[in-house]
Amino acid sequence: MGDVFKALADPTRRTILDELTDRNGQTLFEICGRLANKHGLASSRQAISQHLEILEDAGLVEARREGRYKFHFINTTPLEPIVERWLKPGKD
Amino acid sequence: MRINVTSVIVDDQEKALRFYADVLGFKEKTNVPVGEHRWLTVVSPEDTDGVELLLEPDAHPAARPFKEALVADGIPYTSFAVDDVHAEFERLRALGVRFTQEPAEMGPVTTAVFDDTCGNLIQIATPPTQ
Helix, strand or coil: CCCHHHHHCCHHHHHHHHHHHHCCCECHHHHHHHHHHHHCCCCCHHHHHHHHHHHHHCCCEEEEEECCEEEEEECCHHHHHHHHHHHCCCCC | CCCCEEEEEECCHHHHHHHHHHHCCCEEEEEEEECCEEEEEEEECCECCCCEEEEEECCCCCHHHHHHHHHHCCCCCEEEECCCHHHHHHHHHHCCCCEEEEEEEECCEEEEEEECCCCCEEEEEECCCC
16 A cells, blocks of 8 residues: 555645546546646646556555446545544544 | 548447437438448538548457557547537437546536447537637
8 A cells, every 4th residue: 555645745646636526437538638628737648647556556546447448536535544643633 | 632531440330320320410421332341421410511420340450459448548539529518418328328428627628428339439529619
């Protein structure tokens, strides 16, 4: 499992998570289109693919095959320890 | 020089004609035998003398791996213009068309992507001038 903080320490990867929050379950093509057209990011498809791999390693993104297509989903479970550790009042 | 034909590579010409004509609403323009396949084109009913779409067999061994790789990444083979992506999405979805991308605002353009049942993904887009 990759480092969640390292995965989040990149603006493009955070933008990918923003867009998956807007609509969960996107193809690589849709993610690339949103980054290019909505955010003016000029990253190559290969670069976006590598960003997605880092997010997958950290458990923040899950890629699922549905038939011949592959969709990407956000998974916020790896962020829960952050809430538990610093954001929950009244805990030890 | 002018562009009069563009093509999509389909796994079955008869099936392709049914989808592109009966579901999408294009009109059959030319359908003549050429060797073991057919020269099969459709046109938009809004522009029957316009650019023809050739429904071309994917018989070449390189065609299918190429198409499968595009589909896996959600990449459309080509794009058609529609007046209203949201309305067209609803119409096609009601006809059982499978979308890999529901309508999304992409800067000045709204796009959606569907499966043509012949091994391709196709984008529909509302041009920004409309």
